Amino acid sequence: MSTLAAPLSVAGTRHSGASVRSQNVMAASAIANIVKSSLGPVGLDKMLVDDIVEHPAAKVLVELAQLQDEEVGDGTTSVVIIAAELLKNADELVKNKIHPTSIISGYRLACKEAVKYIQDNLTVTVLVSDPEKLEAIRARELDITKERLQKILATGVNVILCTGGIDDLCLKYFVEAGAMGVRRCKKADLKRIAKATGATFLTSSMIGEAAEVVQEQICDDQLILIKGPTARSAASIILRGPTDAYCDEMERSAHDALCAVRRVLESGRLVPGGGAAEAALSIYLENFATTLVSEREYFTLPHSSSYLSLLVIPKTLAVNAARDATDLVAKLRAYHNSSQTKGVLRDNLAAGVLEPAISKIKSLKFATEAAITILRIDDMIKLDPEERGKTYQDACNAGELD
Numbered sequence: 001m002s003t004l005a006a007p008l009s010v011a012g013t014r015h016s017g018a019s020v021r022s023q024n025v026m027a028a029s030a031i032a033n034i035v036k037s038s039l040g041p042v043g044l045d046k047m048l049v050d051d052i053v054e055h056p057a058a059k060v061l062v063e064l065a066q067l068q069d070e071e072v073g074d075g076t077t078s079v080v081i082i083a084a085e086l087l088k089n090a091d092e093l094v095k096n097k098i099h100p101t102s103i104i105s106g107y108r109l110a111c112k113e114a115v116k117y118i119q120d121n122l123t124v125t126v127l128v129s130d131p132e133k134l135e136a137i138r139a140r141e142l143d144i145t146k147e148r149l150q151k152i153l154a155t156g157v158n159v160i161l162c163t164g165g166i167d168d169l170c171l172k173y174f175v176e177a178g179a180m181g182v183r184r185c186k187k188a189d190l191k192r193i194a195k196a197t198g199a200t201f202l203t204s205s206m207i208g209e210a211a212e213v214v215q216e217q218i219c220d221d222q223l224i225l226i227k228g229p230t231a232r233s234a235a236s237i238i239l240r241g242p243t244d245a246y247c248d249e250m251e252r253s254a255h256d257a258l259c260a261v262r263r264v265l266e267s268g269r270l271v272p273g274g275g276a277a278e279a280a281l282s283i284y285l286e287n288f289a290t291t292l293v294s295e296r297e298y299f300t301l302p303h304s305s306s307y308l309s310l311l312v313i314p315k316t317l318a319v320n321a322a323r324d325a326t327d328l329v330a331k332l333r334a335y336h337n338s339s340q341t342k343g344v345l346r347d348n349l350a351a352g353v354l355e356p357a358i359s360k361i362k363s364l365k366f367a368t369e370a371a372i373t374i375l376r377i378d379d380m381i382k383l384d385p386e387e388r389g390k391t392y393q394d395a396c397n398a399g400e401l402d
Helices: 018-036 056-071 076-095 100-122 131-154 168-176 187-197 244-267 276-290 295-300 303-310 312-320 325-338 357-375 392-398
Strands: 012-016 159-161 180-182 210-218 221-229 269-272 354-356 379-383
Touching (some): 018 056, 018 076, 018 379, 056 357, 076 100, 076 303, 076 312, 100 276, 100 357, 168 180, 244 354, 244 357, 269 276, 303 312, 312 325, 354 357
Parallel strands (some): 159 180
Antiparallel strands (some): 012 379, 269 354
Protein backbone atom coordinates (compact mmCIF):
# COMPACT_ATOMS: atom_id res chain seq x y z
CA MET A 1 0.00 0.00 0.00
CA SER A 2 1.51 3.33 -1.06
CA THR A 3 0.85 6.71 0.46
CA LEU A 4 1.38 10.18 -0.93
CA ALA A 5 3.45 12.55 1.16
CA ALA A 6 1.73 15.76 2.09
CA PRO A 7 3.31 18.93 0.66
CA LEU A 8 5.58 20.83 2.99
CA SER A 9 3.63 23.63 4.61
CA VAL A 10 5.20 27.05 4.96
CA ALA A 11 3.94 29.38 7.66
CA GLY A 12 3.98 32.37 5.39
CA THR A 13 3.77 33.53 1.79
CA ARG A 14 6.06 32.15 -0.90
CA HIS A 15 7.02 33.81 -4.16
CA SER A 16 9.22 32.27 -6.84
CA GLY A 17 10.33 32.78 -10.41
CA ALA A 18 10.79 35.95 -12.39
CA SER A 19 8.77 38.10 -10.00
CA VAL A 20 11.25 37.50 -7.16
CA ARG A 21 14.20 38.41 -9.36
CA SER A 22 12.47 41.56 -10.57
CA GLN A 23 11.68 42.62 -6.99
CA ASN A 24 15.32 42.15 -5.98
CA VAL A 25 16.53 44.15 -8.97
CA MET A 26 14.07 46.95 -8.17
CA ALA A 27 15.25 47.06 -4.54
CA ALA A 28 18.91 47.19 -5.59
CA SER A 29 18.18 49.86 -8.19
CA ALA A 30 16.36 51.94 -5.57
CA ILE A 31 19.48 51.99 -3.38
CA ALA A 32 21.70 52.83 -6.37
CA ASN A 33 19.40 55.63 -7.53
CA ILE A 34 19.57 57.20 -4.08
CA VAL A 35 23.37 57.39 -3.99
CA LYS A 36 23.95 57.86 -7.74
CA SER A 37 23.72 61.65 -7.65
CA SER A 38 26.46 61.82 -4.98
CA LEU A 39 29.14 60.38 -7.31
CA GLY A 40 31.95 62.64 -8.48
CA PRO A 41 33.39 66.02 -7.48
CA VAL A 42 30.10 67.85 -8.13
CA GLY A 43 27.86 65.22 -6.55
CA LEU A 44 25.07 66.13 -4.16
CA ASP A 45 24.74 65.28 -0.47
CA LYS A 46 22.13 63.04 1.13
CA MET A 47 20.08 63.45 4.30
CA LEU A 48 19.39 60.23 6.21
CA VAL A 49 16.45 60.13 8.60
CA ASP A 50 17.05 56.56 9.81
CA ASP A 51 19.35 53.62 9.16
CA ILE A 52 16.72 50.93 8.53
CA VAL A 53 16.88 49.02 5.22
CA GLU A 54 14.31 46.23 5.21
CA HIS A 55 14.56 44.51 1.81
CA PRO A 56 17.11 41.64 1.84
CA ALA A 57 18.49 42.48 -1.61
CA ALA A 58 18.96 46.11 -0.61
CA LYS A 59 20.76 44.95 2.54
CA VAL A 60 23.25 43.10 0.32
CA LEU A 61 24.20 46.39 -1.36
CA VAL A 62 24.47 48.13 2.01
CA GLU A 63 26.83 45.41 3.24
CA LEU A 64 28.68 45.65 -0.09
CA ALA A 65 29.38 49.35 0.50
CA GLN A 66 30.55 48.60 4.05
CA LEU A 67 32.91 45.89 2.76
CA GLN A 68 34.36 48.25 0.15
CA ASP A 69 34.91 50.89 2.83
CA GLU A 70 36.66 48.39 5.13
CA GLU A 71 38.86 46.88 2.40
CA VAL A 72 39.74 50.00 0.39
CA GLY A 73 38.29 53.06 2.11
CA ASP A 74 37.07 54.60 -1.15
CA GLY A 75 34.78 53.70 -4.06
CA THR A 76 31.71 52.84 -1.99
CA THR A 77 29.33 54.74 -4.27
CA SER A 78 30.84 53.29 -7.44
CA VAL A 79 30.62 49.69 -6.26
CA VAL A 80 26.91 50.05 -5.41
CA ILE A 81 26.12 51.68 -8.77
CA ILE A 82 28.01 49.01 -10.74
CA ALA A 83 26.36 46.15 -8.83
CA ALA A 84 22.88 47.58 -9.41
CA GLU A 85 23.63 48.12 -13.11
CA LEU A 86 24.86 44.54 -13.46
CA LEU A 87 21.63 43.31 -11.88
CA LYS A 88 19.50 45.53 -14.10
CA ASN A 89 21.16 44.28 -17.29
CA ALA A 90 21.09 40.68 -16.06
CA ASP A 91 17.35 40.95 -15.51
CA GLU A 92 16.94 42.04 -19.13
CA LEU A 93 18.98 39.03 -20.29
CA VAL A 94 16.81 36.68 -18.21
CA LYS A 95 13.71 38.16 -19.83
CA ASN A 96 15.34 37.35 -23.19
CA LYS A 97 15.42 33.65 -22.20
CA ILE A 98 19.11 33.49 -21.19
CA HIS A 99 19.55 31.23 -18.17
CA PRO A 100 20.88 32.89 -14.97
CA THR A 101 23.65 30.28 -14.74
CA SER A 102 24.98 31.37 -18.13
CA ILE A 103 24.84 35.01 -17.06
CA ILE A 104 26.71 34.23 -13.83
CA SER A 105 29.43 32.37 -15.75
CA GLY A 106 29.72 35.28 -18.14
CA TYR A 107 29.95 37.85 -15.35
CA ARG A 108 32.73 35.91 -13.65
CA LEU A 109 34.64 35.56 -16.91
CA ALA A 110 34.19 39.27 -17.66
CA CYS A 111 35.35 40.23 -14.14
CA LYS A 112 38.42 38.02 -14.45
CA GLU A 113 39.36 39.54 -17.82
CA ALA A 114 38.70 43.09 -16.60
CA VAL A 115 40.96 42.66 -13.55
CA LYS A 116 43.68 41.16 -15.74
CA TYR A 117 43.41 44.07 -18.19
CA ILE A 118 43.68 46.62 -15.38
CA GLN A 119 46.81 44.97 -14.00
CA ASP A 120 48.48 44.54 -17.40
CA ASN A 121 47.49 47.64 -19.35
CA LEU A 122 45.83 50.38 -17.32
CA THR A 123 48.07 50.66 -14.26
CA VAL A 124 50.87 53.16 -13.89
CA THR A 125 53.65 51.82 -11.68
CA VAL A 126 55.23 54.36 -9.32
CA LEU A 127 59.02 54.01 -9.50
CA VAL A 128 62.03 56.17 -8.67
CA SER A 129 63.72 56.43 -12.06
CA ASP A 130 66.46 58.95 -11.25
CA PRO A 131 69.55 57.33 -9.61
CA GLU A 132 70.52 60.70 -8.13
CA LYS A 133 67.26 60.73 -6.13
CA LEU A 134 68.10 57.34 -4.64
CA GLU A 135 71.55 58.58 -3.65
CA ALA A 136 70.04 61.70 -2.11
CA ILE A 137 67.65 59.52 -0.07
CA ARG A 138 70.55 57.42 1.23
CA ALA A 139 72.59 60.51 2.10
CA ARG A 140 69.68 62.01 4.01
CA GLU A 141 69.21 58.76 5.96
CA LEU A 142 72.86 58.90 7.03
CA ASP A 143 72.51 62.54 8.08
CA ILE A 144 69.44 61.75 10.21
CA THR A 145 71.27 58.86 11.90
CA LYS A 146 74.30 61.03 12.64
CA GLU A 147 72.13 63.81 14.08
CA ARG A 148 70.43 61.38 16.47
CA LEU A 149 73.75 59.94 17.65
CA GLN A 150 75.19 63.40 18.26
CA LYS A 151 72.22 64.28 20.48
CA ILE A 152 72.81 61.12 22.53
CA LEU A 153 76.53 61.86 22.90
CA ALA A 154 75.86 65.52 23.75
CA THR A 155 74.28 64.42 27.05
CA GLY A 156 77.67 63.09 28.22
CA VAL A 157 76.86 59.42 27.71
CA ASN A 158 79.90 57.25 26.97
CA VAL A 159 78.37 53.74 27.22
CA ILE A 160 75.27 52.77 25.26
CA LEU A 161 73.59 49.40 25.87
CA CYS A 162 70.65 48.21 23.77
CA THR A 163 68.69 45.02 23.21
CA GLY A 164 68.75 45.28 19.42
CA GLY A 165 71.49 45.59 16.88
CA ILE A 166 73.67 48.64 16.22
CA ASP A 167 74.65 49.46 12.68
CA ASP A 168 78.37 49.43 11.89
CA LEU A 169 78.15 53.07 10.85
CA CYS A 170 76.76 53.96 14.30
CA LEU A 171 79.56 52.01 16.00
CA LYS A 172 82.04 53.99 13.90
CA TYR A 173 80.57 57.27 15.18
CA PHE A 174 80.71 55.98 18.78
CA VAL A 175 84.37 54.97 18.46
CA GLU A 176 85.30 58.35 16.97
CA ALA A 177 83.58 60.08 19.92
CA GLY A 178 85.29 57.83 22.49
CA ALA A 179 82.08 56.05 23.48
CA MET A 180 81.25 52.36 23.67
CA GLY A 181 78.23 50.74 22.05
CA VAL A 182 77.13 47.28 23.19
CA ARG A 183 74.44 45.58 21.14
CA ARG A 184 72.06 42.64 21.64
CA CYS A 185 72.01 42.74 25.44
CA LYS A 186 69.35 40.78 27.26
CA LYS A 187 66.53 42.89 28.63
CA ALA A 188 66.90 41.25 32.05
CA ASP A 189 70.60 42.19 32.11
CA LEU A 190 69.79 45.78 31.18
CA LYS A 191 67.34 46.06 34.06
CA ARG A 192 69.97 44.75 36.50
CA ILE A 193 72.59 47.18 35.14
CA ALA A 194 70.13 50.07 35.40
CA LYS A 195 69.37 49.14 39.01
CA ALA A 196 73.05 48.81 39.88
CA THR A 197 74.17 52.06 38.25
CA GLY A 198 71.11 54.15 39.05
CA ALA A 199 70.30 54.62 35.36
CA THR A 200 66.83 54.73 33.81
CA PHE A 201 65.79 51.87 31.57
CA LEU A 202 64.53 53.61 28.41
CA THR A 203 62.53 52.39 25.46
CA SER A 204 62.23 54.05 22.09
CA SER A 205 58.63 55.00 22.87
CA MET A 206 59.86 57.28 25.69
CA ILE A 207 61.86 59.54 23.40
CA GLY A 208 60.35 61.91 20.88
CA GLU A 209 61.45 64.94 18.94
CA ALA A 210 59.79 67.81 17.11
CA ALA A 211 60.86 71.08 15.53
CA GLU A 212 58.77 73.25 17.86
CA VAL A 213 55.90 73.16 20.34
CA VAL A 214 53.72 76.28 20.31
CA GLN A 215 50.40 77.42 21.71
CA GLU A 216 47.95 78.91 19.23
CA GLN A 217 44.33 80.00 19.36
CA ILE A 218 42.03 78.49 16.74
CA CYS A 219 38.50 79.89 16.94
CA ASP A 220 37.67 79.86 20.66
CA ASP A 221 40.07 77.07 21.61
CA GLN A 222 43.62 77.34 22.87
CA LEU A 223 45.63 74.52 21.32
CA ILE A 224 49.17 73.29 21.88
CA LEU A 225 50.58 72.37 18.47
CA ILE A 226 53.57 70.08 18.01
CA LYS A 227 55.08 71.03 14.67
CA GLY A 228 57.70 69.24 12.61
CA PRO A 229 57.84 65.84 14.37
CA THR A 230 60.76 63.75 13.20
CA ALA A 231 58.89 60.43 13.28
CA ARG A 232 56.33 61.59 10.69
CA SER A 233 54.22 58.55 11.56
CA ALA A 234 51.14 60.55 12.57
CA ALA A 235 49.68 63.97 11.98
CA SER A 236 46.57 65.97 12.82
CA ILE A 237 44.37 67.70 10.25
CA ILE A 238 42.29 70.61 11.54
CA LEU A 239 39.03 70.99 9.60
CA ARG A 240 37.05 74.22 9.94
CA GLY A 241 33.62 74.98 8.56
CA PRO A 242 30.45 76.97 9.17
CA THR A 243 28.36 74.00 10.39
CA ASP A 244 28.86 70.58 11.93
CA ALA A 245 27.38 68.90 8.85
CA TYR A 246 29.88 70.72 6.63
CA CYS A 247 32.76 69.60 8.84
CA ASP A 248 31.46 66.02 8.83
CA GLU A 249 31.45 66.03 5.03
CA MET A 250 35.01 67.39 4.96
CA GLU A 251 36.04 64.65 7.40
CA ARG A 252 34.59 61.96 5.11
CA SER A 253 36.33 63.48 2.10
CA ALA A 254 39.65 63.61 3.96
CA HIS A 255 39.18 59.99 5.04
CA ASP A 256 38.57 58.86 1.43
CA ALA A 257 41.59 60.83 0.20
CA LEU A 258 43.90 59.39 2.86
CA CYS A 259 42.68 55.85 2.15
CA ALA A 260 43.29 56.35 -1.57
CA VAL A 261 46.84 57.59 -0.95
CA ARG A 262 47.50 54.68 1.42
CA ARG A 263 46.35 52.12 -1.15
CA VAL A 264 48.54 53.71 -3.82
CA LEU A 265 51.58 53.60 -1.55
CA GLU A 266 50.86 49.97 -0.64
CA SER A 267 50.33 48.71 -4.19
CA GLY A 268 52.39 51.27 -6.11
CA ARG A 269 49.80 51.35 -8.92
CA LEU A 270 47.42 53.96 -10.31
CA VAL A 271 44.71 54.06 -12.96
CA PRO A 272 43.17 57.10 -14.69
CA GLY A 273 40.01 58.39 -13.04
CA GLY A 274 37.00 60.29 -14.30
CA GLY A 275 35.46 57.21 -15.93
CA ALA A 276 38.47 56.64 -18.21
CA ALA A 277 39.26 53.20 -16.76
CA GLU A 278 35.64 52.06 -17.09
CA ALA A 279 35.47 53.25 -20.70
CA ALA A 280 38.67 51.39 -21.58
CA LEU A 281 37.39 48.24 -19.88
CA SER A 282 34.08 48.43 -21.74
CA ILE A 283 35.89 48.57 -25.10
CA TYR A 284 38.17 45.70 -24.10
CA LEU A 285 35.30 43.46 -22.91
CA GLU A 286 33.32 44.19 -26.05
CA ASN A 287 36.28 43.20 -28.23
CA PHE A 288 37.02 40.18 -26.02
CA ALA A 289 33.49 38.85 -26.52
CA THR A 290 34.03 38.73 -30.29
CA THR A 291 37.18 36.59 -29.88
CA LEU A 292 35.33 33.72 -28.19
CA VAL A 293 35.34 30.63 -30.37
CA SER A 294 31.91 29.05 -30.24
CA GLU A 295 28.51 30.67 -30.40
CA ARG A 296 27.73 29.16 -27.00
CA GLU A 297 30.75 30.90 -25.45
CA TYR A 298 29.78 34.14 -27.17
CA PHE A 299 26.39 34.14 -25.48
CA THR A 300 27.77 32.71 -22.23
CA LEU A 301 29.64 35.99 -21.81
CA PRO A 302 26.87 38.59 -21.50
CA HIS A 303 29.10 41.10 -23.25
CA SER A 304 26.39 43.66 -23.79
CA SER A 305 25.55 43.53 -20.08
CA SER A 306 29.15 43.61 -18.86
CA TYR A 307 30.52 46.53 -20.81
CA LEU A 308 27.31 48.56 -20.68
CA SER A 309 27.22 48.18 -16.90
CA LEU A 310 30.69 49.71 -16.57
CA LEU A 311 29.63 52.74 -18.60
CA VAL A 312 27.24 53.74 -15.81
CA ILE A 313 30.18 55.39 -13.99
CA PRO A 314 31.17 57.96 -16.70
CA LYS A 315 27.47 58.43 -17.52
CA THR A 316 26.64 59.25 -13.89
CA LEU A 317 29.62 61.62 -13.61
CA ALA A 318 28.39 63.48 -16.70
CA VAL A 319 24.81 63.70 -15.40
CA ASN A 320 25.95 65.02 -12.01
CA ALA A 321 28.05 67.66 -13.80
CA ALA A 322 24.95 68.80 -15.76
CA ARG A 323 26.38 67.62 -19.09
CA ASP A 324 24.90 65.61 -21.97
CA ALA A 325 25.72 62.10 -20.75
CA THR A 326 24.76 60.32 -23.98
CA ASP A 327 26.97 62.53 -26.15
CA LEU A 328 29.94 62.53 -23.78
CA VAL A 329 29.92 58.77 -23.20
CA ALA A 330 29.67 58.14 -26.95
CA LYS A 331 32.68 60.42 -27.56
CA LEU A 332 34.58 58.79 -24.71
CA ARG A 333 34.03 55.32 -26.17
CA ALA A 334 35.04 56.53 -29.62
CA TYR A 335 38.32 57.98 -28.35
CA HIS A 336 39.09 54.88 -26.29
CA ASN A 337 38.26 52.67 -29.25
CA SER A 338 40.93 54.42 -31.31
CA SER A 339 43.45 54.65 -28.50
CA GLN A 340 43.07 53.09 -25.05
CA THR A 341 46.04 54.93 -23.54
CA LYS A 342 44.90 58.55 -23.54
CA GLY A 343 42.06 60.61 -24.85
CA VAL A 344 42.25 63.54 -27.20
CA LEU A 345 39.96 65.84 -25.24
CA ARG A 346 42.06 65.47 -22.10
CA ASP A 347 44.56 62.98 -20.78
CA ASN A 348 43.53 62.22 -17.21
CA LEU A 349 47.03 61.01 -16.40
CA ALA A 350 48.47 64.41 -17.28
CA ALA A 351 45.58 66.20 -15.58
CA GLY A 352 46.25 64.34 -12.34
CA VAL A 353 42.84 62.63 -12.20
CA LEU A 354 44.03 59.32 -10.76
CA GLU A 355 42.67 56.50 -8.62
CA PRO A 356 44.27 53.53 -6.87
CA ALA A 357 44.25 50.45 -9.08
CA ILE A 358 43.26 48.30 -6.10
CA SER A 359 40.08 50.39 -5.70
CA LYS A 360 38.96 49.56 -9.25
CA ILE A 361 39.87 45.89 -8.90
CA LYS A 362 38.06 45.48 -5.58
CA SER A 363 35.01 47.38 -6.87
CA LEU A 364 34.70 45.07 -9.87
CA LYS A 365 35.13 41.92 -7.80
CA PHE A 366 32.77 42.96 -5.00
CA ALA A 367 30.10 44.32 -7.35
CA THR A 368 30.19 41.18 -9.50
CA GLU A 369 29.91 38.84 -6.51
CA ALA A 370 27.06 40.89 -5.01
CA ALA A 371 25.18 40.85 -8.32
CA ILE A 372 25.72 37.09 -8.63
CA THR A 373 24.49 36.54 -5.06
CA ILE A 374 21.23 38.37 -5.75
CA LEU A 375 20.89 36.86 -9.24
CA ARG A 376 20.98 33.33 -7.79
CA ILE A 377 17.84 33.98 -5.74
CA ASP A 378 14.64 32.67 -7.38
CA ASP A 379 12.56 31.92 -4.30
CA MET A 380 11.43 34.17 -1.46
CA ILE A 381 9.55 33.10 1.67
CA LYS A 382 8.11 35.69 4.02
CA LEU A 383 7.05 34.17 7.32
CA ASP A 384 3.85 35.26 8.99
CA PRO A 385 4.30 37.11 12.28
CA GLU A 386 4.22 34.76 15.23
CA GLU A 387 0.91 34.77 17.06
CA ARG A 388 1.17 35.21 20.79
CA GLY A 389 -1.38 34.39 23.42
CA LYS A 390 -3.18 36.94 25.49
CA THR A 391 -1.30 38.31 28.45
CA TYR A 392 -2.74 39.27 31.82
CA GLN A 393 -2.56 42.94 30.81
CA ASP A 394 -4.48 42.24 27.58
CA ALA A 395 -7.21 40.47 29.54
CA CYS A 396 -7.47 43.40 31.96
CA ASN A 397 -7.72 45.90 29.12
CA ALA A 398 -10.44 43.81 27.46
CA GLY A 399 -12.45 43.71 30.69
CA GLU A 400 -12.47 39.93 30.78
CA LEU A 401 -11.45 39.82 34.46
CA ASP A 402 -14.22 42.11 35.71
